[in-house]
Amino acid sequence: MNPFQALLDAIATIELPSEAQRVFHGRGGLFPGCEQWSLDYFTPVWLLTSFQAVSDEELAPIQTALAQRWAEIAPGLPLNLVLQTRDDARAETRLLTGEVPDPHIVEAQGARYRVHLLKGLNHGLFLDMAEGRHWVHDHVAARPGLKKVLNLFAYTCAFSVVALKAGARQVINMDMSGAALSIGKQNHQLNGLISGASFLPHDIFSSWGTISRRGPYDLIILDPPSYQKGSFVAEKDYAKLMRRLPDLLAPDGHALLCLNSPKHSAAFLQDQMKELAPELSFVARVANPAVFADVSSDRALKVLVYKAPSL
Incomplete structure (x- = not known):
């Protein structure tokens, strides 16, 4: 079994979010083996965060699962995916596939906010x-x-x-x-x-x-x-x-x-x-x-x- 199976299972059942939100929260400790991972949706971009260094081999099945599920819930739309690898003081962020709008405006709870996924530890909206x-x-x-x-x-x-x-x-x-x-x-x-x-x-x-x-x-x-x-x-x-x-x-x-x-x-x-x-x-x-x-x-x-x- 993949050590990140809980994350893969969550991805397999994702529905298309209507606003900016977290989809998977491994940091909460409720999914053993997945403590390093979180997955957020900042319309129209997915943000995958790892609180440990991650290899391309570890990343591949997660990216594949997300691409497959996205094709099911948003057929014809491109998959926009950003990876952030971080610790308490530093972050390395890269675009894995697709693109990030500029400016990037998301909605949450009936309000609109500008976010920035490709720079900094934080993204503009918690x-x-x-x-x-x-x-x-x-x-x-x-x-x-x-x-x-x-x-x-x-x-x-x-x-x-x-x-x-x-x-x-x-x-x-x-x-x-x-x-x-x-x-x-x-x-x-x-x-x-x-x-x-x-x-x-x-x-x-x-x-x-x-x-x-x-x-x-x-x-x-x-x-x-x-x-x-x-x-x-x-x-x-x-x-x-x-x-x-x-x-x-x-x-x-x-x-x-x-x-x-x-x-x-x-x-x-x-x-x-x-x-x-x-x-x-x-x-x-x-x-x-x-x-x-x-x-x-x-x-x-x-x-x-x-x-x-x-x-």
Whole structure:
């Protein structure tokens, strides 16, 4: 039996996705032998990711299986396939067959985003955060008077897009990367959002004055990298964010704390919040998309909701 049989079985039953989504999540540990693999669809391109070096011999049956299934579910359409081989710090990406549109625009949950599969570790849209974006949309939509959202570590501003589409009046997006925020601006334009958002290419930890002056906020979203040398290290830097939350949130305001690190459990966030921001009460953990199921919830993406006290 092929050691990657679970991946081949998943490919054999794929249906044509209607939007950008993950199709196979070996990283969750539920498919022994396939822990290195994930398969995503960024319309109209398949992205196969390996977290280990992979030989052409290992790759061949996977590529063949995907080509065969694609011919069944999308007859006449070319197979566009990108391979990324990566570790925590580096990525090597190559086009195996077909082509990648430029610009490459995908849809997810009723919104449009620009993605870039052929460069960088990340691709412009985090598919595992689908339920986090859904929570933000529903939270804002249920509060027609919600005025101000602070989106820290905004990256390409997907949270901002969904918040504004749901009716938020103002979103402040802050990220060190001006290039990521530039794509964020394009994402707003793709969705017809011509006002309401600001984009600040600042180091968050040296910008608390700016952040405070623009507050208080009805919703604060924290979605930092788990580790980015010279920028953010969860073990020491998340606490700096938590301490600020009580003073930045409006009465009854909410904070969404996100962390995607298999090394840190939900308790890593919850225990520090009890110590550093005891005024805020824990509301819920947002479930991850079903396809991202993991043998341990503590290894998986953490998305926690907290609430500030009323007046």
